[in-house]
Amino acid sequence: MNAEEDLRAQLAAVREELAAVRSQLDALTTARGLTMAGQVRCPGCGGRKLLHATKVLDRAHGGPKTLAVAREGAFFERSVGEFQVYICQGCGLVEWYVPDLSGLVADGETVRELDGTAPDPGGPYR
Numbered sequence: 001m002n003a004e005e006d007l008r009a010q011l012a013a014v015r016e017e018l019a020a021v022r023s024q025l026d027a028l029t030t031a032r033g034l035t036m037a038g039q040v041r042c043p044g045c046g047g048r049k050l051l052h053a054t055k056v057l058d059r060a061h062g063g064p065k066t067l068a069v070a071r072e073g074a075f076f077e078r079s080v081g082e083f084q085v086y087i088c089q090g091c092g093l094v095e096w097y098v099p100d101l102s103g104l105v106a107d108g109e110t111v112r113e114l115d116g117t118a119p120d121p122g123g124p125y126r
């Protein structure tokens, strides 16, 4: 094999490796469910043992309540947007969820809606 053939072979190998890396990158950037809940894997340490807390308690007048985004109702107060968490047993990383969005309203003040599909308004503040 002469020097030119050797370079061509090396170039072909690099192109092949680049294509493989590109496809892995595409798979990573388009993948959904890269969450602790979706993969049962911690993105921080790679740990596979998690805890799922279906309620998160909050201190409040009259005893502990479930931590939520909001409360509504004057006499019969009701939590809206209760939190659940996934906790990595290896490193303690926490992922928060609000599985039930019913009653949760984006009022523009305490709850703002962000729409990643909308055209970029151009500013750094959303």
Ligand SMILES: [Zn+2]
Pocket: 042, 043, 044, 045, 046, 047, 088, 089, 090, 091, 092, 093
């Ligand atoms: Zn972890």
